Amino acid sequence: MRKWTRREFIRVSGTAAGAAALAAGSGVFAGAGAADAKHVPGLDPGTDGDVVPSFCEICFWKCGIQVHVKKGRATKIQPLGSHPLSNGMLCPRGLGGTGMLYDPDRLRTPLVRTGGRGGQKFREATWDEAIDRVAAAMKKIKDTHGAEALALFYHGTGSGFFKKLMKAYGTPNMAAPSYAQCRGPRDEAWVLTYGHTVGSPEPVDMAAADCIVLLGPPLGETMHHTAVQEFAGAVSRGADIITVDPRFSIAAGKSRHWLPIRPGTDIALLLAWIHVILEEGLYDSKFIEEHAGGLDLLRKAVEDHTPAWAYPITGIRPEQIVATARVIGQRRPRSVIHPGRHVTWYGDDTQRLRAVAILNALLGNYGRRGGLFVPSKPELQGPKWPKPAGPPAGVNDSFAFAGEGVTTSIVDATLTGKPYDIRGWFVYGTNLPISFPNPYRLEKAIQKLDLLVAVDTMPMEITGWADVVLPECTYLERYDDLYACAWKKPFVALRQPVVEPLYDSKPGWWIARQLAKKLGLGRYLPVDDMQEYLREKARLSGLDFDVLAKRGFQLVPGPPAFVEDGLSPVFDTPSKKIELYSETLEAAGLDPVPRYTPHPQAPPGMLRLLFGRVPVHTFGRTTNAPILSEIMAENQVWVHNAVARKHGLKRGQMVRLVNQDGKRSDPIKLRATEAIRRDCCYMPHGFGHGDKRLRRAYGRGASDSALITRFEVDPLMGGTGMNVNFVSIEAVEA
Ligand SMILES: Nc1nc2c(c(=O)[nH]1)N[C@H]1C(S)=C(S)[C@@H](COP(=O)(O)OP(=O)(O)OC[C@H]3O[C@@H](n4cnc5c(=O)[nH]c(N)nc54)[C@H](O)[C@@H]3O)O[C@H]1N2
Ligand SMILES: Nc1nc2c(c(=O)[nH]1)N[C@H]1C(S)=C(S)[C@@H](COP(=O)(O)OP(=O)(O)OC[C@H]3O[C@@H](n4cnc5c(=O)[nH]c(N)nc54)[C@H](O)[C@@H]3O)O[C@H]1N2
Ligand code: SF4
Ligand SMILES: [Mo]
Numbered sequence: 001m002r003k004w005t006r007r008e009f010i011r012v013s014g015t016a017a018g019a020a021a022l023a024a025g026s027g028v029f030a031g032a033g034a035a036d037a038k039h040v041p042g043l044d045p046g047t048d049g050d051v052v053p054s055f056c057e058i059c060f061w062k063c064g065i066q067v068h069v070k071k072g073r074a075t076k077i078q079p080l081g082s083h084p085l086s087n088g089m090l091c092p093r094g095l096g097g098t099g100m101l102y103d104p105d106r107l108r109t110p111l112v113r114t115g116g117r118g119g120q121k122f123r124e125a126t127w128d129e130a131i132d133r134v135a136a137a138m139k140k141i142k143d144t145h146g147a148e149a150l151a152l153f154y155h156g157t158g159s160g161f162f163k164k165l166m167k168a169y170g171t172p173n174m175a176a177p178s179y180a181q182c183r184g185p186r187d188e189a190w191v192l193t194y195g196h197t198v199g200s201p202e203p204v205d206m207a208a209a210d211c212i213v214l215l216g217p218p219l220g221e222t223m224h225h226t227a228v229q230e231f232a233g234a235v236s237r238g239a240d241i242i243t244v245d246p247r248f249s250i251a252a253g254k255s256r257h258w259l260p261i262r263p264g265t266d267i268a269l270l271l272a273w274i275h276v277i278l279e280e281g282l283y284d285s286k287f288i289e290e291h292a293g294g295l296d297l298l299r300k301a302v303e304d305h306t307p308a309w310a311y312p313i314t315g316i317r318p319e320q321i322v323a324t325a326r327v328i329g330q331r332r333p334r335s336v337i338h339p340g341r342h343v344t345w346y347g348d349d350t351q352r353l354r355a356v357a358i359l360n361a362l363l364g365n366y367g368r369r370g371g372l373f374v375p376s377k378p379e380l381q382g383p384k385w386p387k388p389a390g391p392p393a394g395v396n397d398s399f400a401f402a403g404e405g406v407t408t409s410i411v412d413a414t415l416t417g418k419p420y421d422i423r424g425w426f427v428y429g430t431n432l433p434i435s436f437p438n439p440y441r442l443e444k445a446i447q448k449l450d451l452l453v454a455v456d457t458m459p460m461e462i463t464g465w466a467d468v469v470l471p472e473c474t475y476l477e478r479y480d481d482l483y484a485c486a487w488k489k490p491f492v493a494l495r496q497p498v499v500e501p502l503y504d505s506k507p508g509w510w511i512a513r514q515l516a517k518k519l520g521l522g523r524y525l526p527v528d529d530m531q532e533y534l535r536e537k538a539r540l541s542g543l544d545f546d547v548l549a550k551r552g553f554q555l556v557p558g559p560p561a562f563v564e565d566g567l568s569p570v571f572d573t574p575s576k577k578i579e580l581y582s583e584t585l586e587a588a589g590l591d592p593v594p595r596y597t598p599h600p601q602a603p604p605g606m607l608r609l610l611f612g613r614v615p616v617h618t619f620g621r622t623t624n625a626p627i628l629s630e631i632m633a634e635n636q637v638w639v640h641n642a643v644a645r646k647h648g649l650k651r652g653q654m655v656r657l658v659n660q661d662g663k664r665s666d667p668i669k670l671r672a673t674e675a676i677r678r679d680c681c682y683m684p685h686g687f688g689h690g691d692k693r694l695r696r697a698y699g700r701g702a703s704d705s706a707l708i709t710r711f712e713v714d715p716l717m718g719g720t721g722m723n724v725n726f727v728s729i730e731a732v733e734a
Contacts, residue, residue, distance in 0.1 A: 050068070050069045050070075051066050051067065051068055051069070052066065052067050052069060052496065052497075052498045053065070053066045053067075053080050053494075053496075053549075053550070053551060053552025053553075054066075054067060054475070054476070054494065054495050054496050054498060054552060055080075055083075055085075055475075055483065055493045055494075055495055055552065055553075056077075056086075056090070056093075056094045056097060056475070057156060057157055057158075057474075057475035057495070058093040058094055058096075058097055058100070058475075058618050058621070058622060059091075059093065059223070059224065059618045060156075060178070060200060060224075061085055061201060061224040061225050061226070061227075062085060062157070062483060062485070062493065063079065063080075063083065063085045063086035063090055063091075063094055063225050063226075064079065064080030064083025064084075064085060064086045064493065064552050064553055065077050065078065065079065065080055065086070065090065065094060065097070065552075066078050066079070066080050066081075066552070067097075067098075067476060067498040069498055069499060072499060072500065073499065074098050074101055074102075074476055074498050074499050075098070076095075076098065077090070077094060077095055077096075077097045077098060078090070078095075079094075080552050080553070083493075083552060083553055084226070084485075084487050084488065084489060084491055084553075084555075085201065085225065085226050085485070085487065086225060086226070087225075087226050087229060089225065089229065090225065091223045091225050091228070091615065092615060092616045092628070092631070093223070093615075093616060093617065093618055093622055093628060094225070096616075096622070096625060096627045096628045097475075097476065098476075098627075099625040099626040099627035099628055099629075100457070100474055100622065100625045101474050101476045101477070101499070101502070102502075102626065103458070103624060103625055103626060104695075105458065105459060105624055105693060105694055105695050105696070106457060106458060106471070106474075106502070106503065106505070107456060107457060107458060107459055107463065107469060107471035107472075107503075107505065108471060108502075108503035108504060108505065109124045109125070109126075109471060109503065109504040110124070110125045110126065110127055110129070110130035110468065110469065110470055110471060110504070111123070111124060111125060111130075111463075111466075111468070111469040111471075112124075112125045112129070112130065112133065112467070112468055112469075113466065113467045113468070117446065117447060117452070117465060117467070118443070118446070118447075118464060118465045119464075120459075120464040120691060120692060120693065122469065125468075127504070127506065127514070130468050130470060131511075131514045131515060131518055132518065133467075133468055134451075134453050134468050134470070134515060135515055135518035135519050137424065137450065137451040137453075137467075138150060138169065138424065138426075138451070138515070138519060139519065140450070141423050141424045141450060141451060142169065142170070144423075145420075145421055145423050146170075146420070147169050147170030147171045147391065148170070148171050148172060148173060148391065148392055148394075148395075148420060148422075149171075149420065149421055149422055149423045149424065150166070150169065150171045150173070150422070150423070150424040150425075150426060150451075151171065151173035151174065151175070151395075151410045151413075151414075151422050151424070151425050151426070152166045152171070152173070152174040152175075152425075152426045152427075152428065153174075153175060153176065153177070153407060153410070153425060153426070153427045153428070153430050153432060154174065154175075154176050154427075154428045154429060154430060155176050155177065155178055155428070155429045155430040156428070156429035156430075157475075157480045157481070157483060157495065158428065158429060158472065158475075158478075158480050158507075158508035158509070159176075159428050159429060159508075160480070160481045161481070161508055161509045161512035161513070161525065161527075162426065162428045162455070162508065162512050164512065164524065164525055165512045165515060165516055165521070165524075165525060166426070167388050167391065167524070168388045168516060168519075168521040168524035168525065169519065169521065170388065170389070170391050171391055172391035172392060172393065172394040172405075173394050173395055173405065173410055173413075173422065174394075174405045175396070175404065175405030175406055175407040175409070175410055176404070176405070176407070176430065177407050177430055177432070177435040177436065179404040179405065179406070179407070179719075180344070180402075180404075180406045180407050180408055180717070180718050180719050180720055181344055181407065181435060181436070181437065181719070181720055181722070182341065182342050182343070182344060183198070183200070183341050183342070183343065184344065184350075184402070184403075184404065184406075184714075184717050184718070184719045185343050185344060185349035185350040185352070185353050185714055185716070185717060185719045186198050186339045186340060186341070186343045186349075186350075186353045186356075187199075187403065188350050188353075188401045188402070188403055188716060188717045189350045189351075189352075189353030189354040189356070189357050190339070190353070190357055191401075191403060192350075192354060192357075192401065192573070192579065192582050192584060192585065193354060193357035193358060193361065193573070193578060193579055193580075193582070194357065194361075194366070194571055194573070194578055195571040195572030195573040195576075196572060197403070198339045199375070199377075199486055200341075201224065201226070201227070201485070201486075201487060202224075202227065202338070202339060202341065203372055203373045203374065203375050203486070203487075203488075203561070204227070204336055204338055204339070204371075204372060204373075205230075205336070205368075205369055205370050205371060205372070205373050205488075205562075206227065206230035206231050206233070206234050206336070206338075207230040207233060207234070208334060208369040208370035209234055209239055209331075209334050209335065209336050209370040209371070210239050210240065210331040210334040210335060210370060211239060211240040211241075211242070211327055211328055211331035211334065211335035211336070212231070212234055212239060212240075212241050212242070212335075212336055212338060213241075213242045213243075213244070213324075213328060213335075213336070213337040213338065214241070214242070214243045214244065214245070214251055214255075214338050214340075215244045215245075215266050215270075215337065215338070215340060215356065216244070216245060216340045216342075216343070216345075217251070217338055217340045217341060217342075218243075218245060218247075218249035218250060218251045218252075218612060218613070219231045219250075219251045220249070220250035220251050220254070220615065221249060221250050221251075221612060221613050221614060221615055222341070222342075222612070222613045223613070223615050224341075231251070231254075232254075235254045240256050240257070240327050240331060241254060241255040241256055241257070242255060242256065242257040242259065242324050242327065242328070243255040243257070243258050243259070244259045244261050244266065244269065245258070245259075245260070245261070246260055246261060246262070246263050246610065246676065246677040246679075246680050246682075247260075247610065247638065247675060247676045247677070247680075247682050248260070248674070248675035248676065256327075257320070257323075257324050257327075259314075259316050259320065259324065260315070260677050261314050261315060261316060262313070262314055262315040262601070262677070262679065263608050263610065263677075263679070263680050263723060264345070264346045264598075264599035264601075264608075264723065264724075265310075265313045265314045265315075265596070265599075266314075266352055266355075267348065267351065267352050267355055267594055267595070267596045267597075268305070268309075268310045268313040268314050268596040269310055269314045269316060269321065270352070270355035270356065270359060270594070271302050271305040271310070271355065271594065271596060272305050272306065272307045272309065272310035272314075272321050272325070273321065273324070273325045273328065273359060274298070274302050274305070274355070274358060274359055274362065275302045275303070275305045275306055275307070276307065276321065276322055276325035276326070276329075277325055277328065277329045277359070277362055277363075278298070278299050278302065278362070280325075280326070280329065282325070282326065282328075282329025282330065282332070283329065283332075283362035283363065283364070284332055284333065284362065284363060284364025286364075287333075287364035287366070288361070288362065288364070288578075288580075291361075291366070291569055291571065291577055291578055292361055292577055292578035292579075292580050293575050293577040293578070293579060293580065293581070294579060294580035294581025294582075294592075294593075295580055297580070297581040297592070297593065298358065298580040298581055298593055301581075301592075301593035301595075302593070305596075306318075307319075307321035307322050307325075313596065313598070328359075328363070329363070332363040332364055332365060333363060333364045333365045333368040333369075333370065333371050334365070334368070334369065334370025334371065335363050335365060335370070335371070336360060336363070336365050336370065336371050336372060337356050337359050337360050337363075339353065339356055339357075339360075340353075340356075342612075343719075344714070344719040344720055344721050344722060345721050345722070345723040346599050346712055346721040346723055346724060347711075347712025347713055347714050347715075347719075347720075347721035347724070348594075348597060348712075348714070348721070349714050349719050349721055350401065350714050350716040350717055350719065351591060351594040351595070351716075352594065354582070354593075354594045355594040358580050358593075358594075360372060361578045361580065362580075366563075366569055366578070367561070367562055367563040367567045367569050368562065368563055368564070369562055369564055373488060373561040373562055374561050374562075374567055374569070375486035375487050375488065375490065375558075375561045376486055376490055376558040376559050376561070377484050377485070377486035377490060378484040378485070378486075378490045378491070378492050378541070378556040378558065379484070379541070380482055380484050380492065380537060380540075380541045381537070381540040381541045382537050382540065383533070383536050383537065383540065385523070385524060385525070385526060386523050386524055388521075388524055394409075395409045395410055395412070395413040395419055395420070395422070396409035396410075396718055397419075398718075399714075399715075399716065399717050399718040400588055400716070401588075401716040401717045402716075402717040402718050403717070406717070406718035407432075407436065408437070408713070408718060408720055409718060410422060410425075411436070411441065411442060411445045414445040414448055414449065415441070415444060415445050415448065423449060423450040423451065424449060424450055424451035424452070424453075425446075425449055425451070425452050425453070426453050426455075427452065427453065427454045427455070427456075427462055427466070428455045428508065429455065429456065429472075430462070431456075431460045431461055431462050431619070431620060431621070432461075432462050433461040433462055433465070433690075433705070434460075434461055434619070434620050434685075434686070434689075434703060434705045435619065435705070436705070437705075437708050437710075437711035437720045437722050438708065438709050438710070438711065439705050439706065439708075440663075440709065443465075446465050451467060452465055452466045452467050453466060453467065453468050453469075453470065454466035454468075454469050454470070455470045455471075455472050455508060455511060456469065456470075456471070456472065457471065457472050457473070457474050457505070458621070458624065458694065459691050459693035459694060460620070460621070460689075460691060460694070461689065461690055461691050463691070464690075464691045464693075470506075470511055471503070471504065471505040471506070472505060472506065472507065472508050472511065473501035473502065473505035473506060473507055474505075475495060476497070476498045476499060477497050477498070477499055477500065477501040477502065477505070477507070478495070478497050478501065478507035478508070478509075479494075479495060479496055479497060479507060479509065479530040479531065479534060480495040480507075480508070480509070481509070481534075481537075482494060482534060482537055482538065482541075482543075482548075483495065484556075488561050489555050489558070489561075490555070490556045490557075490558040491553050491554060491555045491556055492538075492541070492543055492548070492553060492554050492556055493548075493552060493553040494534070494545075494548040494549060494552060494553065496549060507530070509527060509530055510530075512525060513525050513527055513528065531545075534548075542556075543556070580593070581593055585716075590715070590716065599712075599724065600724075601679065602679050602680070602726045603660075603726060605728055606660070606726040606727060606728050607639070607643065607679060607680050607681040607726065607727055607728070607729070608679060608680040608681070608723065608724075608725070608726055609657070609659070609680070609681060609683070609704065609707055609708070609723070609725045609726065609727045610680050610681065610682045610683075610723055611682065611683050611684065611685045611704040611722075612682065612684060612685065613684060613685065614632060614635070614684045614686075616628050616631050616632050617632060617684070617686050618686070619685060619686040620685070620686035620687065620689060620697070621686070622686075623686050623687055623689060623694075623696075623697040623700070623701075624689065624694040624695070624696045624697035625696075626696070629696045629697060629700075633696075633697075633700050633701070634668075634669065634687055634700040634701030635668060635669075635683050635684040635686075635687040635688075635701040635702065636668065636669040636670065636671040636683070636684075636701075637655065637657065637668050637669070637670060637671060637681050637682070637683045637702070637729075638671045638673055638675065638676045638681060638682040638683070639670060639671070639672055639673070639676070639681045639729065640672075640673065640674070640676050640677065640678045641672050641673060641674055642678055643678050643681075644670060644672035645672075647729055647731075648731070649670055649672065649729065649731060650670070650672070651670060651671065651672040652669060652670065652671075653669070653670050653731065653732075654667040654668065654669060654670070654731075654732040655667070655668060655669075655670050655729050655730060655731055655732055656668070656702075656729070656730050656732055657681070657683075657702070657707055657727040657728070657729060658727060658728050658729075658730060659707040659709060659725050659726065659727050660709075660710070660725065660726045660727075661709045661710070663706060663707055663709055664706075665688070665702040665703065665706055665707055665727075666688045666699065666701070666702040666703065666706075667702065667732045668683065668688075668701055668702035669701075670729075681727065681729070683702065683704050685703075685704050685705070687700060687701030687702060687703060688700070688701050688702040688703030688706065689703075690703070707725055707727060708722050708725050709725065710724050710725050711724060712724050
């Protein structure tokens with residue numbers, strides 16, 4: 001087996017390189033496999049072992065991979081040459097996937113809690129015992145409190161079978177932090193404006209854009225692979241990049257315009273841009289006339305929102321607002337405001353994203369090259385299984401515009417017993433204590449439960465709280481259901497085992513199946529041979545399993561994604577048009593056009609706490625992984641030089657952050673820098689792990705989650721704005 005040396009890895013990942021990382025053709029994604037792009041996927045002549053195609057699960061871009069296997073051991077991961085989402089390259093996390101597979105700290109067997117809840121004390125159990133225990137506790141909850149008293153928290157490709165299990169069991173309460181703590185507001189803003197969600201992968205044609213506006217998404221630090229490739233391409237083509245971020249991110253370093261906005265004021269900037277674009281006639285009047293409604297009402301709503309009005313709010317000079325508005329308008333239709341992904345910032349996030357949707361609509365970039373294309377998802381046909389009866393209403397029904405389950409509503413119901421008492425949590429592939437706002441409140445809810453089950457690959461924080469831990473094998477050791485991807489060209493991809501599951505870990509589909517059988521619900525999940533199921537599903541969907549197994553994916557014919565190729569836009573809103581003015585929101589007593597409302601700014605002596613990503617890690621899920629943890633073992637907190645000086649703090653020294661409610665972080669290294677505003681600080685998320693079984697990551701760096709005790713709830717869909725906490729900084733004595 002050939003091992004990566006640390007130097008090689010850093011060269012490939014470009015992590016240390018910061019701004020250099022995005023230079024086109026080098027750095028972040030110029031993986032060792034780039035040259036293999038020419039090879040037929042899955043058939044790499046350069047090795048004497050087997051090569052198995054599959055797709056990555058280290059983040060949710062799901063790049064195509066080919067994994068080299070020698071004597072039953074995965075030796076390296078390379079990009080799957082022509083896969084639409086890897087395009088011949090992978091990011092450092094994807095390349096480092098074998099580190100997660102062979103992490104000696106992995107969960108090895110089912111575990112049953114022995115000490116108090118949260119005490120991280122367990123004994124090993126057999127699968128028989130573990131499944132028996134979980135099924136018995138699930139039965140008891142259903143018999144005593146009703147099926148809806150059990151909730152599923154989930155994230156990731158493998159969750160599909162657990163959702164089926166919950167449907168069969170009869171609970172409607174299923175939620176993912178990737179909705180109410182991440183992309184939910186953006187998807188609902190799109191539904192309100194265009195009649196459909198943004199979806200993942202984000203359909204932004206950066207490959208052909210002449211102007212790209214980033215409100216936040218620091219592409220290069222947030223690493224969704226082909227998005228970053230396309231962005232780098234746009235940079236090297238000389239496209240106008242406008243980055244709006246309180247922090248000088250990698251993307252800001254590649255931008256023609258960096259607008260260091262006062263945090264929490266983006267709506268004011270967006271309204272001022274809309275004002276200028278309407279005033280100067282820079283919008284696509286033909287497109288708007290044909291496809292949108294409410295222009296006059298929009299015009300009226302923004303008439304006072306001049307750049308001069310926005311200046312004292314945002315801190316962005318009027319002439320800069322006008323200049324950037326002109327660039328945005330003049331480059332249309334190849335001009336696009338990126339919808340972003342992690343948009344739960346201040347609680348008015350759906351309205352901010354409505355403003356983003358409206359501005360995009362004015363540019364006439366819908367379905368256009370260099371704008372927002374309109375992908376279609378391949379429709380898969382499964383074998384006909386019996387359908388369970390529909391479950392009752394979910395706990396998040398109080399949010400009129402929530403299209404998915406809201407995690408916080410489940411926690412609220414657990415704590416308050418309203419609208420009904422939730423007694424059990426089934427947690428698949430999500431690490432609630434670090435992804436949830438106010439982890440202290442979460443702990444209180446957990447302590448009330450009759451049952452907490454965690455299905456995970458690693459001894460992450462959530463498993464430390466569980467009654468029963470079920471060890472899933474990693475994405476390299478299992479089949480998952482087929483992945484139908486809506487992209488420029490739609491395709492279907494296969495996840496397949498590359499090596500046998502290590503230890504006593506099992507695939508998620510198998511775990512769900514055993515539980516279904518034990519619960520007497522086996523008929524709803526009748527899969528004992530996953531390959532056979534996938535073969536049948538592929539056949540019924542007009543695909544060929546053998547081709548999928550050999551090539552990793554199959555392109556599927558679909559309607560055109562671009563107007564230039566024959567797409568004719570259709571909008572599934574009540575008016576069947578793009579809704580610049582939303583009567584639906586008006587009828588619900590909400591702002592029909594987004595309105596700026598001020599948010600509290602940092603009190604004297606404190607800084608707003610902002611957080612985000614680093615290229616080599618996905619949240620906290622990779623921070624214990626061999627290789628990746630060596631590249632970056634701990635995080636640092638960015639603070640402006642002047643602020644550091646004022647507090648008598650020096651670059652590189654250890655500090656603690658203390659939030660407005662007196663919560664203290666673990667020690668973290670100070671990164672004093674010019675690259676951030678003076679009213680905020682910034683730290684990468686995913687560090688400061690608290691479970692001792694994570695031997696590499698335990699206690700390394702500090703956790704942002706520990707400081708997020710406050711959050712603002714989005715009244716439309718229940719998203720939790722988490723950028724509303726303030727911290728002061730104390731030196732840690734050496
Ligand atoms: N404080 C704070 N909170 C946040 C964020 C933040 O930046 N800061 N970000 C928000 C965002 S954008 C999101 S999307 C959410 C994400 O929040 P989560 O959904 O919780 O995502 P992760 O933190 O990656 O946790 C993934 C868990 O799944 C496990 N896992 C990994 N692979 C597998 C697998 O194959 N099978 C199983 N069963 N388990 C697996 C990991 O070990 C880990 O425990 O968090 C949100 N919450
Ligand atoms: N390497 C890596 N890549 C990832 C992930 C990962 O864990 N690691 N996670 C994936 C996931 S699930 C998601 S959701 C995305 C992350 O989603 P993104 O949408 O890329 O968001 P963040 O990483 O949270 O970055 C937020 C940025 O917004 C800035 N910001 C903070 N407050 C404000 C404000 O008020 N206004 C403006 N204009 N900017 C502000 C911050 O300084 C930061 O640069 O990344 C994805 N890609
Ligand atoms: S962007 Fe990186 S981590 Fe995400 S799927 Fe692709 S290779 Fe994996
Ligand atoms: Mo996310």
